[in-house]
Amino acid sequence: MKQEGQFSGKTAFITGGGTGIGRAVAMALAEEGCLVTVAGRTAATLEETVKLIIENGGSARYAIACVTDEKAVKAGVAIAVGESGRLDFAINSAGIDGGDNAMMTTEYDSDVFDQMMATNVRGMFLSMKYELIQMEKQGFGSIVNISSGAGLVGVAGYSGYSASKHAEIGMTKSSAIEYASKGIRINAICPGLVDTPLIAKMIEDSPELHEHLLASHPIGRIARASEVADVITWLCSDKSSYMIGAAIPLDGGYTAR
Secondary structure (H helix, E strand, O other): OOOOOOOOOOEEEEEOOOOHHHHHHHHHHHHOOOEEEEEEOOHHHHHHHHHHHHHOOOEEEEEEOOOOOHHHHHHHHHHHHHHHOOOOEEEEOOOOOOOOOOOOHHHOOHHHHHHHHHHHHHHHHHHHHHHHHHHHHHOOEEEEEEOOHHHOOOOOOOHHHHHHHHHHHHHHHHHHHHHHHHOEEEEEEEEOOEOOHHHHHHHHHOHHHHHHHHHOOOOOOOEOHHHHHHHHHHHHOHHHOOOOOOEEEEOOOHHHO
16 A cells, blocks of 8 residues: 655646656656646647556646646646645746757847747746746745756857746746745756756757767766656755745756856
8 A cells, every 4th residue: 555645635736747857746746645737738748647647656637738828827727726726836847948059149040039938938937927826825835947057057059048047047036035925935946967858859869969968067977857856846845944046956066167
């Protein structure tokens, strides 16, 4: 018989929950007894996440919601709240990287830039907006935003992506100050390279770029998605009760150089 986890009876909403970090977090929280709602654009990947969780003895459901669609985000959060009337955790993992080709700022494609801002920045804003409406109503909650090491330092050739990730951290810090007295904790994590389908494609498309990026991580390897999920689980737990407005590097030493 499966033992009751530390998050038994609690609920979570996870954007980008169909793959990568979002899926790993969903599985980790469900393992601790949390009812998770994974949101994203693709039913097949979301269904696979739910299937994996249920097969492991957990509870999960999904919501089709592109984070650039305000009505869909609002509806997704409502599904996560469900009959319980509560939203304990929200993990905002949805995002895009804008492509693997490094470009000088003057050569950066304007449409790619706009798409990154729409998904990474506006998408996170819309997600937090409706998550916070619910959490303020109930008087508690923890939000973890997935930014990047590129949100802490400059990355030549990726000014648009880095700009979007810096914006996510600024939004995290500002919102954290606003809601700290309302029982809500908001933090961000800033991963380096993580073993996800997105990175796997990058490795396939550009092995040379992968070697360059790998060498920039002092630990000498990329992170496992489960390692990122472990930190997020901690940020959701009471063990991080005094952690507010932090942007935590989780990058194998990338930003410590």
